[in-house]
Amino acid sequence: MYNTYMIRYGEIGLKGKNRPAFEKRLMGNISRALKDTGPARVQRVYGRILVESAADPARVLDKLSKVFGIVGIGPALRLPLDEEAICEGALAALKDAAAGIKKTPGTPLTFKVEARRSNKQFPRTSPELNGLIGGYLLKNYPGLTVDVHNPQIRVRVEIREKNAFIYAADILGVGGLPVGASGKALLLLSGGIDSPVAGWMAMKRGIEIEAVHFHSFPFTGEKSLEKVRDLCRALTAYTARIKLHVVHFTDIQKDIQKNCPEELRVTIMRRMMFRLAKRIAGQQEALALVTGESVGQVASQTLESMRVINQVIDLPVLRPLVGMDKLEIIHRAQEIGTYDISVLPYEDCCTLFLPKHPATRPRSEQAEEAEKPLAVEDLLAGALERTVVEDIGRKV
């Protein structure tokens, strides 16, 4: 029934003279998100963004709820400036909002009408409208009472130049900043649960993401790669497209297995990954790396090993999951639709050669010593040469 959506975008409203650029980006992102749902008009009005679309509201809302930067969505009815139509519209909006509220039998539903008239040509003042519409609703919806202080439902009516807008529901957006507003970073994407969530959290802060995946064919098969593509595809629900760099990691891994002491292999593998990522970031003009690491007691997740791994590059490394517990990460992964993909069991390069006793507190000298037998530059060059870039777009 809805054909219009009032978009609130709290945080970016505060950004002073950057504001127009932010708004423009957000509007662009909204248009792109709605591309598959049919024609939509996106325009800026009075500190809001107004989206008009005749498509199935459930679909539109689903798409809008995945656009970073949106704080709230008010699905609205856009009506002619006609009192009867406005009253009927208000009733429909009230019913719809009521459907989403848990009712306690016996107690009435409380509501309030908030009319605003920016078009002063309209013959009724705001208080008049409040009375008129409120009366109509009370008459036509049994079990309703007015509560001006703390109503369960606010029926908002805005009288504008050519149309009246009515909305009663307010749907929470994802918040954050529009993707692209904060520059670009490179996400180290494995097939696990953590890294897609890390990517999502970075995007939430306006960072555009490219992904790099280390693939060890033939030890890991096509399906584990397909799984990573699917993870990217799932993330494209929140952004237009993701460039995926698939690095041929087999030879490096073999060399590490052959030449490095067992307990340091994970550390060295991560160092090699960071070195490769840094070069790709350079080519792609990405300003930082994003990883799914958090602080725990396993091999690469201690502060000691993070330090040793970080030493090989001079880019900032964002680890958005450091503050999260495993369960929080799992919940987020389920929410954003990556969990079911992540739990598919295919081996990836990180699960391939798990040493029995990895060093949890490696020192830099140890790592440097252990790397000596590796022809690091040649290995990096070889891996980059066999890197394939894929453009993962959204599927309708």
Next chain:
Amino acid sequence: MREVYLDNSATTRPYPEVVRAVVEAMEENYGNPSSLHRKGVEAGRAVTRARETVAAGLGVAPGEIVFTGGGSEAVNLAVKGVLPGRRGRHVITTAVEHPAVLNACGQLKERGIEITVLPVDGEGVVDPGHLRAALRDDTYLVAIMHVNNEVGAVQPLDELAAVIAEFRRAGRRLLWHVDAIQAYGKLPQRPAELGVDLLSVSAHKVHGPKGVGALYVAPRTQLQPLVAGGGQEAGLRSGTENVPGIAGFGAAAAVIAREARDSNTAKKLFALKKRLVEGILAAVPGAVLNGPACREDNPRCAPHIANISFPGLRGEVLLHSLEGRGIYVSTGSACASRKNPGSHVLKAMGLKGELLEGAIRFSLSYTNTEEEIDYAVENTVAAVEELRALYD
């Protein structure tokens, strides 16, 4: 002898590209999509491609398509797979549904579910007002088709959708299944827009392979699988995927999408039907068109199905007489032909006696030509005359 196949609502002849896709899948992509190795991955990709094509044709996401072993299976998965929920114990359907829907509802009835069967008017069309009146607090499923397979009546989906939306706005949970098996490829499908939760299609009605169908399942719709097992098709249809059948379906869906984009083909199809109907009605005294009037501006009239009664003749006798002239048609729906002498659809429309007994269904497809239609008209007229002379 010349052959004119006008039984396309029973089944169609596969397009050459469909046959090619099936053969390729059998000879090259013969792996099991669940296998981890390349043969499995390649077979899986063939399925993914087909899923994307079929989904695009319905304007939905690939993840919302479940491939099944045919149209009837899709219908049964929908009708019987919907969980009634805590309060649900009532289902609404119509008198003109295909036996797949009606008999699946019959099985629900055995499990204690109450079924309301909506009547239709003389043209086979459901009144949205009747739906509104039939909806109850405990109604959890509505099964109303798009195009009827026997007379080509197009149900008023927009108005039905409005009734359902209203009911839902009042806070009631309700799923809607649309049997679009005859509509698919002929009329645009837009389940997402209409608020349809489940929609069945069948490949062999659109020049795809037999034994493969698909069910559109709207996001967040809970279903119980008919076939449990290895968890294929997101757990909704287990069993090694019918890769060749699905690939063939994809190939047919691609052609159908091209046809659908070209508004001329749709017009051409309708023009053929009109030529057939007008030709026969003009030349055969007493012949009557069953179902919605055949006019371009009549939204209730499907472009490819024409059901005509020839009073005084038995449908089956005329059918065989036409067969003798190389023209293949049907009496009522194909599935019902064997057991059910009087079509339940025509009966629901109020037909009786000679009009009921003398009904013939002509069903067209994009592959038919004007010449074929003229041949069919000429020979129908001749056959009727010949038979009437015998019966007089």
Next chain:
Amino acid sequence: MREVYLDNSATTRPYPEVVRAVVEAMEENYGNPSSLHRKGVEAGRAVTRARETVAAGLGVAPGEIVFTGGGSEAVNLAVKGVLPGRRGRHVITTAVEHPAVLNACGQLKERGIEITVLPVDGEGVVDPGHLRAALRDDTYLVAIMHVNNEVGAVQPLDELAAVIAEFRRAGRRLLWHVDAIQAYGKLPQRPAELGVDLLSVSAHKVHGPKGVGALYVAPRTQLQPLVAGGGQEAGLRSGTENVPGIAGFGAAAAVIAREARDSNTAKKLFALKKRLVEGILAAVPGAVLNGPACREDNPRCAPHIANISFPGLRGEVLLHSLEGRGIYVSTGSACASRKNPGSHVLKAMGLKGELLEGAIRFSLSYTNTEEEIDYAVENTVAAVEELRALYD
């Protein structure tokens, strides 16, 4: 690169005569068997011919064969279609059944049926004594497979049949379903002789098309259809018949019957498996055969499936390494590969740790050759050595 396909228990490559039969049915017999005209009759005949061939291969009457949309569907029709009767509320199955059986039983459980899962010994074989002990007055269905798909254990059907016959002699009503999907075409099937009431087979495991299976239904066995509708397949499986799939199944059944009649082919198949198993076990230190010992005089050992553990390696890594050498195998059953890292069958046999993680299934068919086996042995040995060097 040379390709050696040893994943025939996941699926097989269709025989050329199967592809021809499918194409012919699509291009010529494209009618709907329910149609009354010649096109329908011809399509119906193709189905009848296939039904006769499949029935003959199982030593049963054509009227006792129901074609389904695949093996899993046949299994589900059997397991869920059996009416418990007034007293029935208990079903017996085994720990090594395919997920199709186990998950169908899971759905029965949700409906309040009690399920007893019989254990197996270290070779994956059920003890008929356990069946005898588990049978109860209210047991109405026993579902025990013939050949297990992961390790090739052949269940002792004769002895199980004796237990069931004894129980029935005591006046109890009980139906027995045999999942013969892996046994079909490799070991003789004689359901009628054994007192088996329901037996499932799947075409694509014997070089037939995917998406078509069959259920043998003994005379006077009452079943409730999964797919209700037009009443095809004697009312047990509605929906327009998958004529090309069924015709292809018939073609495969005909070839398989020829193979089966020739006792040399069976011997040859077993000899290939033996060559593979002995070759690998002799050259790979620590490798272990899972399941019944590979001896010609061992009736528990199927001629085509060999499951071998390579301790210290991950099955999936070895699988991909073999893939890199053009050899296609599987870890556990194809269907389970996705979700279930440790196979439920190997676990039921008591495998743990490295033996569980390092298991690979080689599955053969009549189309494999000695050369292929030698290539596979050679490369398995080499791949294991290479990987072990990395894992040191």
